[in-house]
Amino acid sequence: MKHEGAVRRFGPRYGLRVKKRLSKIEAMKKAEKECPFCGYKAVKWLAVGIWYCKKCKRKFTGKAYTIVKKPKVIEKPSEEEQESKEVKAESNQAAQEAA
CATH class of the missing domain: 2.20.25 (N-terminal domain of TfIIb)
Structure with a gap:
């Protein structure tokens, strides 16, 4: 996964799975x-x-x-x-x- 969108702000911290979940939730919220x-x-x-x-x-x-x-x-x-x-x-x- 490339660092895309809102999760870019976390850089290498917190792990891929957490950032994917957060990205999905934020996309739902902002739609x-x-x-x-x-x-x-x-x-x-x-x-x-x-x-x-x-x-x-x-x-x-x-x-x-x-x-x-x-x-x-x-x-x-x-x-x-x-x-x-x-x-x-x-x-x-x-x-x-x-x-």
């Missing part, structure tokens, strides 16, 4: 990725498992260096959703007390 919400190829890696779409401005989770097909969105619920959850919880408690 263009499609946003699962808007379909646009503008997704960037923020931290391990956290991705951000520049077009629709959504933050979502995925795998460490790739995106899964059904991401979990990292957004706080709106006030209406929060209130509806509280109402459901109160009605469930009332039903349990009555039984």
